[in-house]
Amino acid sequence: MGTDRKTSITSSQIRKHTLQQDDISPDALVWQEPCLDKDLIAPPSSGNAEGDRYIVASTFSYDVLNEDCAAIDDWNVADTGNATTTQVTFDTKSCFKFDTNTATGAEISRIYTPGGIAYDGNHTVEINLYLDAVSATTNNSFELQSGSGHDGKRLNIYFRSDGLFIFDGSQYNEVGTNLVVQDQWQKWRFEVNIITNTVDIYLDDILKASDVAIGTEAGENELWLFCRGIDDSDRIAYVDYVKVGSGIQATWYEHENDIAQYINSSWSYYTPVEGWIAWVNDENKRYSFNGSSWVAEEAHTQNTDTDLDATFEATFVKKADTVNELSDITSAGAEIEDAVTHKDLTNNPHAVGVDDLGLASGTVAADIDDAVTKKHAQNTDTALGAQSEALDMNTHKITGVVDPTTDQEAATKKYVDDNGGGDTLPIVDTTGIAKGSGDATKIVRLEVDGITTETTRALTVQDKDYTIADKAEVDKTKKTTLGLTIDGGGIELTIGIKGYIAIPYNCTITGWVALADISGSIKIDVWKDVYANYPPDDTDSITNGHEPEITTATKAEDSDLGDWSSVTVTAGDVIGFSVDSITDITRLTLILQVTKT
Numbered sequence: 001m002g003t004d005r006k007t008s009i010t011s012s013q014i015r016k017h018t019l020q021q022d023d024i025s026p027d028a029l030v031w032q033e034p035c036l037d038k039d040l041i042a043p044p045s046s047g048n049a050e051g052d053r054y055i056v057a058s059t060f061s062y063d064v065l066n067e068d069c070a071a072i073d074d075w076n077v078a079d080t081g082n083a084t085t086t087q088v089t090f091d092t093k094s095c096f097k098f099d100t101n102t103a104t105g106a107e108i109s110r111i112y113t114p115g116g117i118a119y120d121g122n123h124t125v126e127i128n129l130y131l132d133a134v135s136a137t138t139n140n141s142f143e144l145q146s147g148s149g150h151d152g153k154r155l156n157i158y159f160r161s162d163g164l165f166i167f168d169g170s171q172y173n174e175v176g177t178n179l180v181v182q183d184q185w186q187k188w189r190f191e192v193n194i195i196t197n198t199v200d201i202y203l204d205d206i207l208k209a210s211d212v213a214i215g216t217e218a219g220e221n222e223l224w225l226f227c228r229g230i231d232d233s234d235r236i237a238y239v240d241y242v243k244v245g246s247g248i249q250a251t252w253y254e255h256e257n258d259i260a261q262y263i264n265s266s267w268s269y270y271t272p273v274e275g276w277i278a279w280v281n282d283e284n285k286r287y288s289f290n291g292s293s294w295v296a297e298e299a300h301t302q303n304t305d306t307d308l309d310a311t312f313e314a315t316f317v318k319k320a321d322t323v324n325e326l327s328d329i330t331s332a333g334a335e336i337e338d339a340v341t342h343k344d345l346t347n348n349p350h351a352v353g354v355d356d357l358g359l360a361s362g363t364v365a366a367d368i369d370d371a372v373t374k375k376h377a378q379n380t381d382t383a384l385g386a387q388s389e390a391l392d393m394n395t396h397k398i399t400g401v402v403d404p405t406t407d408q409e410a411a412t413k414k415y416v417d418d419n420g421g422g423d424t425l426p427i428v429d430t431t432g433i434a435k436g437s438g439d440a441t442k443i444v445r446l447e448v449d450g451i452t453t454e455t456t457r458a459l460t461v462q463d464k465d466y467t468i469a470d471k472a473e474v475d476k477t478k479k480t481t482l483g484l485t486i487d488g489g490g491i492e493l494t495i496g497i498k499g500y501i502a503i504p505y506n507c508t509i510t511g512w513v514a515l516a517d518i519s520g521s522i523k524i525d526v527w528k529d530v531y532a533n534y535p536p537d538d539t540d541s542i543t544n545g546h547e548p549e550i551t552t553a554t555k556a557e558d559s560d561l562g563d564w565s566s567v568t569v570t571a572g573d574v575i576g577f578s579v580d581s582i583t584d585i586t587r588l589t590l591i592l593q594v595t596k597t
Contacts, residue, residue, distance in 0.1 A: 033053060033259075033278060033279075034053070034278065034279040034280075034281055035053040035054055035055050035259065035278045035279070035280050035281065036052060036053060036054055036280075036281050036282060037054050037055070037280065037281070037282040038054065038055035038056075038057060038278075038280050038282070038283070038287065038294060039057050039282075040054055040056070040057055040252070041056070041057050041060070041252055042252055043252065043260065043262070043267060048262045049262065050262060050263065050264075051261065051262065051263070052261070052262040053259055053260065053261045053262075053278075054259070054260045055257065055258075055259060055260075055278060055280065055287070055294055056252045056255045056256055056257060056258050056259075056260050056269075057256070060124070060245060060247070061245055062124075062126070062243035062244060062245040063245055063246055064123065064244040064245055064246055065113060065223065065242065065243060065244040066241075066243050067241060067242045067243065068094060068241050069087065069093075069094050069095050069096045069239055069240060069241055069242070070087070070094040071087060072085070072086065072087040072096060072111070075096075075111045075112070075113065076111060076112050076113070077110075077111050078108075078110050078111065078112065079108065079109055079110060080106050080107065080108045080110075081100075081104055081105070081106035081107035081108065082100070082101040082102050082103075082104060082107050083098075083099065083100045083101060083107040083108055083109035083110075083227070083229065084097075084099050084101065084109060085097070085098055085099075085109045085110065085111050085227075086099075088238075090130070090238045091130070091185075091238075093238075093240045094240075095130075095238040095239060095240055096111065096225070096238070096239045097236070097237075097238055098110075098142070098225070098226075098227030098235075098236065098237045098238075098239070099227070099234070099235075099236050100227055100228065100229025100232075100233065100234065100235040100236075101229070101233065101234060102233050102234075103229050103230065103231055103232055103233040105230055105231075106230070107228070107229040107230060107233075107235075108226055108227070108228050108229075108230075109226070109227040109228075109229075109235075110224060110225060110226040110227070111224075111225055112222050112223060112224040112225070113222050113223040113224075113244075121194060121246060121247070122191075122192060122193050122194055122195070122246070122247055122248050123146070123192050123244055123245065123246055123247065123248075124189065124190065124191045124192070124244070124245045124247065124248055125144070125146045125155070125189070125190045125192070125223070125242070125243070125244050126187070126188065126189045126190075126241075126242070126243045126244075127144065127187075127188050127239060127241070127242045127243075128185055128186075128187050128188075128239065128240035128241050128242075129142070129159065129185070129186055129187075129188060129237065129238070129239055129240075130183075130184070130185050130186075130237065130238040130239075130240070131159060131161075131180065131181075131182045131183070131186075131236075131237050132182070132183065132236035132237060132238065133182070133234060133235055133236050134159060134160060134161050134180075134182065134227075134235055134237065135160065135161055135231075135232050135235065136160050136161045136162040137160070137231070138158055138160070138165075138172070138228070139228050139230035139231055140228055140229055140230060140231055140232040140235050141158050141159055141160040141161070141227075141228060141235070142158070142159040142225075142226065142227050142228075142235075142237045143156070143157065143158050143159070143224075143225070143226035143227075143228065144156075144157045144159070144223075144224070144225055144226075145157075145222075145223070145224040145226075146190070146192065146223050146224075146244070154192070154194065154214060154215055154216075155190060155192050155199060155214050155215070156214075156215060157190070158172060159180050159237075160180060161180065161182060162174075162178065162180075163175070163176070163177065163178050163179060163180055164176065164179045164180050164201070166199065166201075166212055166213075166214060167214065167215050168212075168213040168214060168215065169197075169213070169214070169215040169216050173212075173213075175201055175208065175209045175212055176208050176209060177495065178494060178495050178496070179203060179208060179496075181494060181496065185240065186203060186204065187203070187204050187205070188201070188202070188203060189201070189202040189205070190202075191248045192214070192248075193248065196211070197213065197214055197215070197216050198210075198211045198212060198213060198214060199212050199214050200212070200248075204535075205254075205535075206535070206537050223242070223244060225239065225242070252267075255269050257271075257272060257289070257292075257293065257294060258270060258271050258272070259272060259278070269532075271532075272289040272294075273289070273291075274289060274290060274291040275288070275289065276288065276289040277289075278294070283296075285297070398410075403415050478595050478596040478597075479510075479593070479594070479595050479596075480507075480594055480595075480596065481591050481592065481593055481594065482501060482503070482575075482591075482592050482594060483501075483512075483589065483590045483591040483592050484498065484499050484501065484577055484589075484590060485587065485588070485589045485590075486498045486499070486577075486579070486587065486588045486589075486590075487586075487587045488586040488587060489586070490586055491586055492582060492583075492584060492585065492586055493522070493579055493582045493585055493586060493587075493588065494579065494582065495579050495580065495581065495582060496578060496579060497535075497576060497577070497578045498524075498577050498578065498579060499576070499577055500534070500535060500536075500574050500575065500576045500577075501574070501575045502531065502572070502573075502574050503569050503570075503571065503572070503573050503574070503575060504571055504572075505571050505596050506569065506570055506571050506596065506597045507569045507594040507595060507596045507597055508567050508568055508569070508594060508595050508597055509542075509561060509564070509567040509568075509569065509592050509593070509594050510559065510561065510567070510593050510594060510595055511557065511558055511559035511560070511561060511592075511593040512548045512557065512558055512561075512590065512591060512592050512593065513555070513556075513557040513590075513591040513593070514548050514549070514550050514555060514556045514557070514588060514589070514590050514591075515554070515555050515588070515589045515591075516550055516553075516554045516555065516585045516587065516588050517554075517585065517586055517587040517588075518554065518584060518585060518586065519552060519553060519554050519584070520550070520552070520554075520582075520583050520584030520585035521549075521550060521551050521552055521553075521581070521582070521583040521584070521585070522549065522550050522579065522581065522582050522583070522585050522588055523547045523548070523549040523579070523580045523581045523582075524547060524548050524549075524577055524578065524579050524580065524588070524590055525538070525541050525543055525547045525577070525578045525579075525580050526541065526542055526543050526547070526548070526575060526576075526577060526592070527540040527541055527542070527575065527576040527577075527578060528540055528542045528566065528569065528573055528574070528575050528576075529573065529574060530570070530572065530573055530574070531572045531573065531574055534574050535574065535576060536574055536575070536576045537576075538578065540576075541565075542564055542565050542566040542567070543564050543565070544563055544564050544565040546558075546561075546563045546564060547580060548590055550585070550588075559593070569594065575592075577590060
């Protein structure tokens with residue numbers, strides 16, 4: 001394919017950059033590469049070749065249940081004891097509130113799905129959950145059951161203060177380590193496979209565990225939500241939404257409409273912008289992206305945009321003998337003029353002859369070439385006279401320019417270099433200029449004493465001396481810091497991700513300083529990834545096992561990061577901070593020392 005006029009990047013260059021993963025932004029070009037198909041929600045299981053491209057189809061739908069918790073009337077409420085389940089607004093969200101109130105030994109706040117829904121096969125459950133107060137025991141925690149009734153258990157999960165526990169058919173097992181965090185929203189997704197009786201678990205869209213064993217007993221196909229407060233009073237939880245979809249989300253989940261490309265044995269994704277074009281081989285059609293979806297383009301009725309049908313050609317031949325310029329031809333002539341202007345723009349926009357128009361050779365051909373030449377000489381499309389728009393030379397040079405004689409004339413590189421505009425400045429000795437004259441405010445003296453590493457530079461303006469800093473001094477201004485403070489509010493900090501920072505400039509990490517509020521121990525990992533892959537995770541660690549760490553102290557530092565796997569940060573990168581281990585410390589400030597590059 002050719003290029004679009006909006007970009008100078010050819011399809012071969014696109015292929016070169018994407019296959020070699022050069023530093024190129026897809027947003028800066030108009031995509032015109034072919035794709036194999038546009039109806040897949042997951043990549044082919046085998047046979048993927050380097051450079052294969054697909055337009056990702058709509059990937060997943062929560063077709064069974066999509067509850068936004070704006071109303072609870074259509075749910076079955078089955079509270080016991082003093083417990084209540086209500087619809088409220090919490091943290092600006094419409095929520096279901098589960099509250100056990102005063103414990104008397106029978107408090108369970110619970111609801112189950114409204115009648116008429118069923119999902120007896122593989123399915124996906126997603127819930128946005130806020131635990132205000134739960135305990136480390138099953139009788140005083142939040143519970144979710146899916147694909148089961150009150151007595152039968154397929155997926156049975158307890159959200160406890162000491163972690164996430166899943167029933168495997170005989171006992172409850174913790175998944176991960178302390179994944180459950182109270183007093184913050186956590187988005188959980190459970191992809192249930194009833195063939196293998198396993199579940200994959202995602203927290204905030206990050207896979208935490210896969211193929212976790214679940215129960216095999218099949219009860220009624222319902223979804224139950226519980227908050228238990230059998231022994232402890234006022235166990236409270238909020239649900240912002242809960243969704244159930246038949247099937248399991250595919251590998252290309254959340255990449256709808258993206259271009260998926262197979263590079264170095266893995267899939268990379270390019271989010272389209274309006275104007276991108278892709279040829280789909282499977283359908284033999286060209287699609288364009290309109291900002292929200294890919295739309296098939298209508299086929300042209302003629303062979304190419306500049307081909308002339310028989311009637312049009314005959315009309316032109318009759319008039320060609322008397323034509324002096326293309327603008328003399330009316331009606332059909334306007335279309336010829338447009339064809340001449342737009343023909344073969346990617347090569348030589350003005351080299352148009354008879355063969356390009358598909359007409360017969362002979363006298364008519366000569367007349368056409370003569371007409372084109374005259375049209376170009378009349379300042380109609382080549383703009384040889386006064387310009388009304390910016391002149392784009394499309395990477396070509398302007399040569400044969402004479403030296404300028406007035407302020408607004410262009411100058412050659414040689415002229416600029418010869419007249420003090422190159423890499424060096426002329427040396428002017430001004431030490432003898434008298435001061436104190438009526439024009440003394442314009443006297444400037446620049447002194448350069450010696451050419452050594454200790455070079456002194458002084459600037460005298462109106463009898464006042466100013467020191468010009470050496471480069472080493474200027475370089476100091478490139479040093480800065482970044483980081484974050486983790487505050488547990490007087491409670492020992494917890495393990496897990498604590499925050500992200502987007503870096504707006506290129507820099508190199510040169511060291512770190514960790515400051516704690518009390519003596520204790522902590523190890524905090526640093527993750528880094530490009531913005532397009534946000535959020536970074538544990539696989540993006542740059543510390544190479546040498547995480548910032550305090551050991552039975554209140555502070556620690558390290559200015560030699562040669563043992564880190566990466567210290568280079570590119571503008572736009574996102575850095576994440578995750579606590580790996582903690583003892584006693586309730587507040588920590590981690591500072592990364594960087595030098596801008």
